Amino acid sequence: MFIGHIPAGYISSRAALRVLPRHHRADRIHLKFFVFWGILGSIFPDLDMFYFYLIDNRQHLHHGYWTHLPFYWLWILLPIFVILSAFRKTVWRLYLAVFSINIFIHLFLDTIVGKIRWLYPFSAQDFFFFHVPARYNWWIWNFVFHWTFLFEIALTLIAVFLFIGNIAKTQQNPLDRQRRYLSVKWAFHRCICRFSTRRPE
Numbered sequence: 001m002f003i004g005h006i007p008a009g010y011i012s013s014r015a016a017l018r019v020l021p022r023h024h025r026a027d028r029i030h031l032k033f034f035v036f037w038g039i040l041g042s043i044f045p046d047l048d049m050f051y052f053y054l055i056d057n058r059q060h061l062h063h064g065y066w067t068h069l070p071f072y073w074l075w076i077l078l079p080i081f082v083i084l085s086a087f088r089k090t091v092w093r094l095y096l097a098v099f100s101i102n103i104f105i106h107l108f109l110d111t112i113v114g115k116i117r118w119l120y121p122f123s124a125q126d127f128f129f130f131h132v133p134a135r136y137n138w139w140i141w142n143f144v145f146h147w148t149f150l151f152e153i154a155l156t157l158i159a160v161f162l163f164i165g166n167i168a169k170t171q172q173n174p175l176d177r178q179r180r181y182l183s184v185k186w187a188f189h190r191c192i193c194r195f196s197t198r199r200p201e
Contacts, residue, residue: 001113003156013037034095043106045067080096113131
């Protein structure tokens with residue numbers, strides 16, 4: 001997957017915000033920081049591309065590195081989660097949760113046309129949903145012009161739609177509050193004027 005990881009991270013992070021208790025959303029966490037950790041998790045396994053190009057010299061498929069093996073992520077993330085729970089770091093535990101969820105979403109999305117060893121170390125079998133045939137000289141075109149790339153386009157469009165909607169919502173809220181305030185103020189002022197101009201019987 002090429003362009004779908006960040007949109008998927010944004011979508012899942014926004015969805016996670018909706019299921020959080022209201023007191024967590026409003027008081028306990030920084031919402032933008034929460035989404036940041038989610039998006040970071042959505043691309044974090046692909047940081048092995050630096051090793052792939054700069055050190056390994058593209059000798060091995062980067063999905064075979066430990067950063068794309070679910071087994072290692074479980075052993076890394078679970079102890080950290082236990083430590084944060086022991087010290088009652090609720091906010092950081094939420095950040096770690098959305099980070100972890102998006103790491104495994106990343107691995108799942110890579111399973112669509114990539115090869116992920118979900119049963120490692122018990123099995124070295126590569127799991128994937130669809131095979132992409134090699135038809136073009138530049139290997140990226142093989143994935144871009146494959147029908148599964150529509151998944152990535154759909155994720156991108158959904159993420160853009162949510163992002164624009166969130167911006168519009170944040171921009172409208174202050175104006176709505178101001179309009180409500182002005183309407184209440186106008187109604188109150190009108191009542192006062194009517195009462196003050198009312199003639200005694």
